[in-house]
Amino acid sequence: MPARTAGQAQYLHLTGERTVPGVPEENYWFRRHEAAYLALLPYCDGTVLEAGCGEGYGAGLIASRAERVLALDYDQHTVAHVSVRYDGVRVARANLAFLPVASSTVDVVANFQVIEHLWDQAGFLAECHRVLRPGGRLLVTTPNRLTFTPDSDTPLNPFHTRELAPSEMDELLREAGFEVERLDGLRHGDGVRALDERYGGSIIDAQLDVVMGSLPGQAKWPAPLLADVAAIRAEDFTVDAEELDASLDLVAVAVRP
Secondary structure (H helix, E strand, O other), X not given: OOOOOXXXXXXXXXXOOOOOOOOHHHHHHHHHHHHHHXXXXXXXXXXXXXXXXXXXXXXXXXXXXXXEEEEEEOOHHHHHHHHHHOOOOEEEEOOOXXXXXXXXXXXXXEEEOOHHHOOOHHHHHHHHHHHEEEEEEEEEEEEEHHHHOOOOXXXXXXXXXXXXXXXXXXXXXXXXXXEEEEEEEEEEOHHHHHHHHHOOOOHHHHHHHHHHOOOOOOOOOOHHHHHHHHOOOHHHEEEEOOOHHHOOEEEEEEEOO
């Protein structure tokens, strides 16, 4: 199953859902996600379970370091794609409410841009706690509610069930029995901040204006904007603990005692 082409980017509407590499219109979201994977890759030793792998590029990256990678996703077509696209990744179709892994057998659980989609976040974290070995780590990234949906507790994104602020993420992890080793935020680095200034304060809004103002599949991208978006790199984002409440995404590392 080949990766989608640029003409198929219409189906994502730039929400960042199941973004894929190699599509210029999606490159901002792909690089933003990739930056978080790269920031947490040093933790990916031993056996890694990626709960919610999407297109699979993250599992492929993790496989460059980990001894073993098992990637899970609920979507059958996604699983078929990952199985043929990424060497070194075992993939299975699974509901994340019940992880198909024995207790205390995994060194790392990776959950990138997924927990905001789950109806039972506490139940999922309990499953992560169960499958991790003592001392194992849970790696989580998710949009920061304070900047993603700043004016409402109800997500504007129809794919999201509950978004988390930094304090809510910290509390949720601790209530599940984890020790929070690291809670950082992902922000625009110098390169993307320059694009924010170029496009009236927000490169995100500039992209959304193109897509949301068009019929599905008929977005007309201005050539300069598309070129700027296509040139963004993972290195153009910053992950650290500064200005956490103002960050775009939360990046957490939690340890099972």
